[in-house]
Amino acid sequence: MILGAAIFEALGSATLASTGSAFGMPEQASTLAPQVDRIYDIINWICGFFFVVIVGVMLYFMFKYRRREHVADTGGPTHNTLLEVTWTIIPLILVIAIFYIGLEGYVKIRTPPQNAYVIEVIGTRWSWAFNYPNGAKLATPNDPLLVPVNRPVKLLMRSNDVIHSMFLPAFRVKQDVVPGRFTHLWFEATKEGKFPLFCAEYCGTQHSQMVGTVEVLSEYEFEERIDIEAKWMDKVPDENLHLAGTLIYNQCGLCHTLDGSALIGPSFKETHELFKSGGSRRLADGRSEPVTEAYLRKSILEPLAQIARNHQTDKAYPSSMTPGIGDQLGPRRVDAMIRMIMRLDEVTDDEWNLIPVNRADIVVEDSEDE
Ligand code: HEC
Numbered sequence: 071m072i073l074g075a076a077i078f079e080a081l082g083s084a085t086l087a088s089t090g091s092a093f094g095m096p097e098q099a100s101t102l103a104p105q106v107d108r109i110y111d112i113i114n115w116i117c118g119f120f121f122v123v124i125v126g127v128m129l130y131f132m133f134k135y136r137r138r139e140h141v142a143d144t145g146g147p148t149h150n151t152l153l154e155v156t157w158t159i160i161p162l163i164l165v166i167a168i169f170y171i172g173l174e175g176y177v178k179i180r181t182p183p184q185n186a187y188v189i190e191v192i193g194t195r196w197s198w199a200f201n202y203p204n205g206a207k208l209a210t211p212n213d214p215l216l217v218p219v220n221r222p223v224k225l226l227m228r229s230n231d232v233i234h235s236m237f238l239p240a241f242r243v244k245q246d247v248v249p250g251r252f253t254h255l256w257f258e259a260t261k262e263g264k265f266p267l268f269c270a271e272y273c274g275t276q277h278s279q280m281v282g283t284v285e286v287l288s289e290y291e292f293e294e295r296i297d298i299e300a301k302w303m304d305k306v307p308d309e310n311l312h313l314a315g316t317l318i319y320n321q322c323g324l325c326h327t328l329d330g331s332a333l334i335g336p337s338f339k340e341t342h343e344l345f346k347s348g349g350s351r352r353l354a355d356g357r358s359e360p361v362t363e364a365y366l367r368k369s370i371l372e373p374l375a376q377i378a379r380n381h382q383t384d385k386a387y388p389s390s391m392t393p394g395i396g397d398q399l400g401p402r403r404v405d406a407m408i409r410m411i412m413r414l415d416e417v418t419d420d421e422w423n424l425i426p427v428n429r430a431d432i433v434v435e436d437s438e439d440e
């Protein structure tokens with residue numbers, strides 16, 4: 071009786087758009103979240119209910135029919151039509167109901183509204199890049215994914231290398247990002263604030279670093295922020311481009327160190343020293359290329375065209391630098407990275423740590439903006 075009431079209540083309260091998160095779930099921050107939590111709750115309650123019923127009856131029978139002296143063995147029953155029909159029909163109704171609620175939610179999650187705000191997402195080992203319709207470019211780990219509150223947002227996603235997966239737990243959405251095709255997901259954030267963002271598909275050694283934040287802003291703040299993001303790079307005068315590079319370096323930092331230690335790729339310190347001394351880089355195919363500005367540009371735009379060899383071990387580095395990275399950055403950012411590598415000694419301290427740069431200090435505002 072009590073159990074019956076409990077499950078009834080759970081189903082009932084869950085059906086009225088539930089307010090709190092389901093058991094063990096993070097905060098709800100999108101319009102889809104209550105629906106996902108509802109079905110999760112319903113399935114949990116069904117499992118709990120049948121666990122208690124089945125295990126309860128089992129324990130009771132274990133006790134009731136335990137072996138006792140002076141009781142003759144009898145053959146067990148072999149067939150009971152009513153019982154068998156019951157234990158077939160009840161689960162059948164339940165799974166059909168679960169399928170129906172699940173399908174309803176699935177269709178909703180897979181169908182972005184027509185008027186959704188589209189953000190292009192690119193997964194690259196091991197960062198997420200976000201391109202906005204106004205030209206703003208953001209990328210993890212330093213930047214958040216900025217989205218407006220109370221407005222449907224569609225992420226149009228592709229991968230530059232391997233399979234990644236965009237996972238936004240507070241919005242209850244997750245979608246694989248697969249090389250060679252576009253995938254999408256959508257959500258409508260209901261709360262301003264910061265929520266975690268993960269890559270949920272093991273994508274190589276630094277997979278655990280492929281995390282970030284999604285920041286939900288009011289419509290006004292959102293427009294203002296992406297407007298600044300779209301314009302700042304163009305406001306950096308050429309003489310400050312190497313400093314701007316230090317603000318983008320984080321996208322390369324998972325593979326290129328600054329202090330001389332080799333990671334996935336050569337340290338930028340080594341590249342810088344070769345550039346400064348007019349040295350050459352030995353390549354995997356046996357050639358040697360002088361490290362010039364043109365060499366650096368080609369390394370970024372066509373990483374597979376010239377695979378560098380490690381100077382100490384003379385082994386070729388893996389050809390794992392992402393071919394699309396130059397397009398993703400765009401010409402101005404590529405220039406910034408090249409200049410940062412060429413002038414690395416100027417943007418780092420004695421230990422080759424980056425000297426912090428404030429974006430506001432390196433941009434020049436147009437006179438009409440002042
Ligand atoms: C997934 C790892 C990875 C990322 C991310 C990455 N690179 Fe690379 N990079 C490599 C590897 C591996 C090599 C060596 C093989 C080759 O030459 O392509 C390399 C080589 C280079 C070289 C040639 C260096 C030399 O001394 O010959 C340059 C320049 C370079 N990368 C720039 C960049 C820049 C700029 C970024 C960030 C926008 C970046 N890379 C991001 C892996 C990466």
Ligand SMILES: [Cu+2]
Pocket residue numbers: 193195196233234235269270271272273277280
């Ligand atoms: Cu990943």
